Amino acid sequence: MKEKQKLIDFIQSVFPMPLSNADEIVALFNLKEFEKDDILLREGRVCNEYYYLEEGFVRVYTFDPDGNDVTTAFASSNQIVFELFSFFKRVPSGETIQALTPCKTWFITFDQLQYIFHAMPQFREFGRTILINTYALLKQRTLSMIRKTAEERYVHLLETNPDIFQYAQLKNIASYLGVTDTSLSRIRREFSKNK
Amino acid sequence: MKEKQKLIDFIQSVFPMPLSNADEIVALFNLKEFEKDDILLREGRVCNEYYYLEEGFVRVYTFDPDGNDVTTAFASSNQIVFELFSFFKRVPSGETIQALTPCKTWFITFDQLQYIFHAMPQFREFGRTILINTYALLKQRTLSMIRKTAEERYVHLLETNPDIFQYAQLKNIASYLGVTDTSLSRIRREFSKNK
DNA sequence: CGCCGAGTTGAACTGAATCAAGAAACGTGG
DNA sequence: CCACGTTTCTTGATTCAGTTCAACTCGGCG
Numbered sequence: 001m002k003e004k005q006k007l008i009d010f011i012q013s014v015f016p017m018p019l020s021n022a023d024e025i026v027a028l029f030n031l032k033e034f035e036k037d038d039i040l041l042r043e044g045r046v047c048n049e050y051y052y053l054e055e056g057f058v059r060v061y062t063f064d065p066d067g068n069d070v071t072t073a074f075a076s077s078n079q080i081v082f083e084l085f086s087f088f089k090r091v092p093s094g095e096t097i098q099a100l101t102p103c104k105t106w107f108i109t110f111d112q113l114q115y116i117f118h119a120m121p122q123f124r125e126f127g128r129t130i131l132i133n134t135y136a137l138l139k140q141r142t143l144s145m146i147r148k149t150a151e152e153r154y155v156h157l158l159e160t161n162p163d164i165f166q167y168a169q170l171k172n173i174a175s176y177l178g179v180t181d182t183s184l185s186r187i188r189r190e191f192s193k194n195k
Numbered sequence: 196m197k198e199k200q201k202l203i204d205f206i207q208s209v210f211p212m213p214l215s216n217a218d219e220i221v222a223l224f225n226l227k228e229f230e231k232d233d234i235l236l237r238e239g240r241v242c243n244e245y246y247y248l249e250e251g252f253v254r255v256y257t258f259d260p261d262g263n264d265v266t267t268a269f270a271s272s273n274q275i276v277f278e279l280f281s282f283f284k285r286v287p288s289g290e291t292i293q294a295l296t297p298c299k300t301w302f303i304t305f306d307q308l309q310y311i312f313h314a315m316p317q318f319r320e321f322g323r324t325i326l327i328n329t330y331a332l333l334k335q336r337t338l339s340m341i342r343k344t345a346e347e348r349y350v351h352l353l354e355t356n357p358d359i360f361q362y363a364q365l366k367n368i369a370s371y372l373g374v375t376d377t378s379l380s381r382i383r384r385e386f387s388k389n390k
Numbered sequence: 391c392g393c394c395g396a397g398t399t400g401a402a403c404t405g406a407a408t409c410a411a412g413a414a415a416c417g418t419g420g
Numbered sequence: 421c422c423a424c425g426t427t428t429c430t431t432g433a434t435t436c437a438g439t440t441c442a443a444c445t446c447g448g449c450g
Contacts, residue, residue: 064342072338085331088323124319128283128326135330136280138337143267145340146373147259150406170429178341183406185430345438365397378438380398391450398445406437413430420423 047086056103224301242281251298
């Protein structure tokens, strides 16, 4: 199996294209590995790398006006990881991306991505699909913040992303769910009791 | 002044391009006007039109699992209006877009947009910018749902989009803010008292 | 004129926050 | 490998923001 096979499969699963094109695209991706707690992107820097996370688990967070650490996203193996707004607008990122486990990634820079978009226009469809999917997920999350109780959000997360509970700590999951860690601890207790 | 001057100006403000190109692009946009309460897009239909709202005010809403009407967005003059996910993925929309005032729009269909993207690749930058901006706004909203009190969200909306209070009714603003109409009524009273 | 939908107000209730104190888990150095 | 300090998680008591439900006001419109 080729070293970039998973990346190729991922690209094909998002937007199928001829193998020769896929090979050409992935040729530009470079390996970068991170230790636990390493920073993939630091707040204040312009996000210049578009990562495919082959293996690992990351947390994306920012600070609210009161200085509290708020988790805005988690990502696990076989996902694209980057800070969309900073990357495309070339402005400093408001968010930090941190490895919660050792991570194996393949990445390209902004310039390389522009080059691919230019040289292989089909790849734009891939980029757009990633963008649209990211948007759709955020939309669901927003709606659930508005209409669901903390326990419903907890149960949903547990069902859809159980791995988060394995790698992230309580307070970070809590801020992602929009509750305090105290509340999440109680919710978890009540929930495990009732089964 | 050309009838499509505002559309041209808008496109140029988002992504500047030679005038000849802009003219060629807007040539494909057609006029559509709506009366108050008309539906621009109905839930369940595939969003096939990409609207530039030259004049007017619209509300985007969906129904939560309990059948409650939830407002997910408002849009006013000089904005792009469409249901991103449905439009690009060609799946039925989960949302309805409704005119709250008479609306003057210029629109293109999905096929026309694909054609423009193909014929005038620079216009892809316009499309991407719209997408990214939409994403950034949603992200801000999500964060404010998590970290801000109802009153803070109210004040922020009042300061950034005062026109919403002119055209939309209380219960729709309330569901947009993630509170009940009862609460919003109280918040508004307290707030106007303290000034 | 009378109705009807939109908004307001009150009273009781509740989900989640806050504050504070323990318990458990974790890591670091001796 | 244990001891100690630090951080994470749990638990209890209390408070509070926002909901619920129901009654009432107001303005428009048929």
